[in-house]
Amino acid sequence: xxxxxxxxxxxxxxxxxxxxxxxxxxxxxxxxxxxxxxxxxxxxxxxxxx
Numbered sequence: 675x676x677x678x679x680x681x682x683x684x685x686x687x688x689x690x691x692x693x694x695x696x697x698x699x700x701x702x703x704x705x706x707x708x709x710x711x712x713x714x715x716x717x718x719x720x721x722x723x724x
Contacts, residue, residue, distance in 0.1 A: 679703050 679689040679700035691700035699707055 681707075 677693040677698075679691045679693050680698045681689040681700070681703040683689060689700060689703060691702070693700055694704055697704050
């Protein structure tokens, strides 16, 4: 048996990827949650000037 990623997708379903060892999320979602927790979110929202 393996742990599944705990991330909830926008449509309300869960990510069914395998969670990393000793982590709650898969590789993709672990990187996102880690960046949000530590404040290292380098992705800036796009701005469009009209």
